[in-house]
Amino acid sequence: MMEKSFIKQTLSDNLNLIFDNMHRACAMSGRSADDVRLLAVTKTVDADRINAAIDLGIRQIGENRVQEFLGKRDALNLVDVQTHLIGHLQTNKVRQIVGNVQMIQSVDSVRVAQAIDRCSKELGIVTPVLVEVNIGGEEAKSGISPDGLEDLLCRMSAFDGIHVCGLMTVPPILHLESEKRKIFSKMYQLFVDMRDKNIDNIDMKELSMGMSDDYVEAILEGSTMIRVGSALFGQRQY
Numbered sequence: 001m002m003e004k005s006f007i008k009q010t011l012s013d014n015l016n017l018i019f020d021n022m023h024r025a026c027a028m029s030g031r032s033a034d035d036v037r038l039l040a041v042t043k044t045v046d047a048d049r050i051n052a053a054i055d056l057g058i059r060q061i062g063e064n065r066v067q068e069f070l071g072k073r074d075a076l077n078l079v080d081v082q083t084h085l086i087g088h089l090q091t092n093k094v095r096q097i098v099g100n101v102q103m104i105q106s107v108d109s110v111r112v113a114q115a116i117d118r119c120s121k122e123l124g125i126v127t128p129v130l131v132e133v134n135i136g137g138e139e140a141k142s143g144i145s146p147d148g149l150e151d152l153l154c155r156m157s158a159f160d161g162i163h164v165c166g167l168m169t170v171p172p173i174l175h176l177e178s179e180k181r182k183i184f185s186k187m188y189q190l191f192v193d194m195r196d197k198n199i200d201n202i203d204m205k206e207l208s209m210g211m212s213d214d215y216v217e218a219i220l221e222g223s224t225m226i227r228v229g230s231a232l233f234g235q236r237q238y
């Protein structure tokens, strides 16, 4: 009992701090507070703590791994909660996740997009997705390169089992505020460029960027959805 209320108090304090920072960043950049949504990243977090966060008002959660999410899902109180897959998705896992989350944020190839399209049509649904961009051009990271983005979007526009709602990125780890803002600003520019192309069946409404160490900078540069894990739940225990 004591343990539970302690967890809830800590979560509540963390959440208040994050909301304060979000509101301040929105105010600083002349944006409305409801332009930006908070997605709680729940990888490695147990169901009790996720439910405590949901009790406190979290309405979007994001998981990295298909297996981990499906394993926890039945223990979660997901009424009115939207679930997102944010980790790299392999083609052979697509069938297990389509229909089980509200959005897949990590599409970075025609192959995966096509697999999602096919499964969605079988289920008679349209799956909302974001295209993940490797904005820093890092070798080991997933995501399409900025140069390949337009071509990928054009090919995806033919798939009517998916609805592209915008872009997602995990930038390189940077330490200076100015560097963080620069990379997010580059991402925002790419987002605007793609929006201006008005590609059929492709919406550019959501820009998912910003994590525990850089969500303020991401909001200042135009993020519409921040994905926060450790600043909410504490350091992850792997």
Ligand SMILES: *Cc1c(COP(=O)(O)O)cnc(C)c1O
Pocket: 041, 043, 064, 086, 087, 170, 211, 212, 213, 227, 228, 229, 230, 231
């Ligand atoms: C883990 C993860 C996050 C959250 O990271 P924190 O630094 O703990 O906030 C956000 N996005 C993705 C894709 C992640 O894998």
